[in-house]
Amino acid sequence: MKNWFLYSIFLVSTSIYSQEINNEIDKVTLRAMELFDVPGIAVAVVKDGKVIHSKGYGVRSIKHQEKVDIYTNFGIASNSKAFTSAALAILIDQNKLNWDDKVIEYIPEFKMYNEYVTQEFTIRDLLTHRSGLGLGAGDLMIWPDGHNFTSKDIIHNIQFLKPVSSFRTKYDYDNLLYIIAGVIIERVSGMSWASFVEKEIMDPLHMTNSAGNWNRLVDKSNVIDPHVPIDGKLQVIDRYTNTIFDAAAGIYSNVDDLSKWVLMQLNAGKNGDEIIFSKKQHAEMWTPQTLMTNQTISPYFSLFKAYGLGWQLTDVSGKLQVSHTGGLEGIVTQITLLPQENLGIIVLTNQQSGYAFSAITNTVKNYYLGLPYFDFNQDYFDKSHTNLKNADSITDAVWLKATNKSKEAIEQLDSLVGKYKDNWFGSVSIFKKNGIYIFKSDRSPQLIGELMYYDKDTFTIKWFNRYFNADAFLYLENIQSKSNRFKMKAISPLTDFSYDFQDLDFVRLNEINL
Template sequence: MQAADVKAASPTTITSEQIDRVVESAMKTFNVPGISVAVIKDDKLIHAKGYGVRDIKSKLPMETSTLVGIASNSKAFTAAALAILVDEKKLSWNDKVNNIIPEFKLYNPYVTEEFTVLDLMTHRSGMGLGAGDLMFFPDGSDFTIKDVIHNLRYLKQTSSFRSQFDYDNNLYIIAGEVIKRVSGLSWEEYIEQKIMQPLQMNASAASITRLKNAGNKVEPHVAVNGQLQVVPFRPNEVINAAGGIYSNIDDMSKWVRMQLNKGSYGDKRLFSEQAQHEMWSPHTIIQMGPNGGPYNTHFNSYGIGWGINDVKGYKQVSHTGGLLGMVTQVTLIPELKLGIVVLTNQEQGAAFSAITNTIKDSYFGMPVVDRVKEFADRQAKRNGEADKMVAEIWKAIDEQTKANGKVKLNTAPYLGTYKDNWFGEVSISVGKNGQMQFASKRSPALIGDLSFYKGSTFVVRWHDRTFNADAFVNFQLDTDGNASAISMKAISPLTDFSFDFHDLDLKRVEKQ
């Protein structure tokens, strides 16, 4: 492990040694190779340390300077960029998006006409959770921002406009384009010049391709059958405004100090206190259960680029971020002048939650609770239920295969090219192994073998086993018994929502 130099601060209710112990316990329990943690209190960095390794191959140490993809914690940077433009009177939160981007169009014409910059940022569009994310996830190397703008018109609303919270990424991509068209700078240039440079976030960059020192960065890791694997690097510039920033805890601690100082850092002011009030105010209510949990939470909501709720009577401003093989969390308790940053190189969100909650507990004066065990038990229950469900599906497939014996499946009714208006073409063909195969034209990583399940439904098993996203592929048959369309759905409830197969409406356009 490696620690940064930190300034002397007033005593805290949790020691660095106690933080060390909970981090090491979380790493071991959740199989995380590397974690870095920063704690900011009363405008001072009181704990900053890297633990473990950047990747399991090189085994180079995780340092406070090691760069990590902060994923959706980038959204708060996009929010801050817009806030600066609002302060400068170049933009209003209530400006209509189609006045800035004339080609912007959603499925519902009324929603298109009424849609504001604020709506881009608050997850209340009416589109479903993660709608359209397959344009950039897991690779989406063929899609451009122009494509995203055009394709939004094909994504149907699943709820009425401004009626409920459904997290999205694509509208933040549009927000990045708003920044470009209003400021004259690309989103990447604006973030680096107007936010990172004033904060002296010198190692950070708005995307991985813009890093000055890419040698000291983590590799993402995913557990496959209990064994960690390094995830192949798939650069994607389209997603930057929603999740592209790379940073480290040295730099993120400066970002947090600025946030806790209401937009000021040293003698610089990035945005006004009014702008921060707007970003930290609830704009979309998030449904929560009747149990307030360990922190007696009464409400949950989304502001602008931040989640807003209450914990033990304090306002909490926070966000998480997740890329394939990396997850991060930033937590602010403004009334306590407390900030916590946890960056990791594995996709176990339980690790950052256990670490953050342990630190919060100490400042809330709560009894000591083993948060690592708490999240491990919760995860084991959730994973056990999902694994049982998936195992039953594959068991049924195996039994079906044995029952059919040597009877060869007639693949002819299914083979051909299918097209979705926003995702493009996929092909159903017979692979070299004699098995039917699904392959996406525009997202090349999505290729896998199809196994017969029942009726006209198959299951695709992706060749890349780091996805945890095997999916039902249901063929709709016409009166002649030939497939005319495909609908899809992930088989596991734990599949990342960005694999939004259920949003696809694939129509057959060519027979093979």
């Protein structure tokens, strides 16, 4: 009788505890949606081997107002990278390759910026952001469009990207090398990356509503639309559907299925009695490979920050955290694991404000770490407001000055008319039409906008697609060179790093064909 009494007390206290955290998640999520103008969010929390919270909030799209639920699919973007590392781990368990195999063993045509790096580059290097290339180098081949580029193009063109640091000395996040890792999976397995991930990971985990990319979703009736604010008003934008990005950011999934993925990760690669990948490879993926810049600040006082194999690693209040974020235009996501707490947190959103998922994740973390309540929503809102205000002051000043009306502007713009080529990005055209000067990419058709004169050797490009938030400076390398060469860089400090204009180096083609 005594044991039954104690057990009943345990059940009641557990129920109260669960209800308390569920109420807290509801509260912080609804507030995040309000502050950051997010139409829909899905949140799941797993603890001690069980899903203790799984819920959808808001709507899939402002167009049709259908509710988000636990089966609503979101593009998880760069959270796909952990699936790529897991796929490689499975192939290693099958004795088909090793982390430190040279890339050229599987892709003989692979070539980096110098011969030494080419010969030494390993599968591990593909996953750890230490290649020597800069942040997001070459992403314009896949972003914002990329339909005109193939993985074959990326393998060929990566040799033209210039390093910003020595090989294996510095962390700079990339996407292209994960695409190349996906090619290795395809060549070794004889299957597409998406097919392999679905067969070897999703099917055993019964992730029945997920797929390797948008096009492979069997049922598209319960999927979010991506949203971005344009001139202060939230709007639905076109979905990114290019499959070239799959191994870096292709997966569509939902909190119900991702809870199974997280539970398996917290169980060191096991799903019940089934082994998805070995404990040895699980430990390898969670081992620091590349150190990242770290700040030891409140509230978590982290002592280290590093990148593993498809995961970011740090410590929060003395506990290991394994996590990743993901972002596409109009969609951002976060998956966070605290293994010592046997805790996993999944937040999927259909708007591109990362502040919302950060506020939700950190609130849940604080609850389980026993830290004092902190209003992350308000803190991030204040920071976002300051950052946006500062960025707006920069871009507003540029557009007040940019012109195509003065005599000097017209002369300078006329001198730029022609066709130019960058070694890895391909050709662009500058021409005059209906009284304005236009910059147009041949291989990334969405990159088309109005060119205006700014000052001396500098011009501006305002993209016709206004949700990019990626307007750019175009500047002549040598003003005395008769405009034969130019480079570019983003105007706003808030421009996504995948608009890697700084890596472009355009040279005028001898024959102009407009």
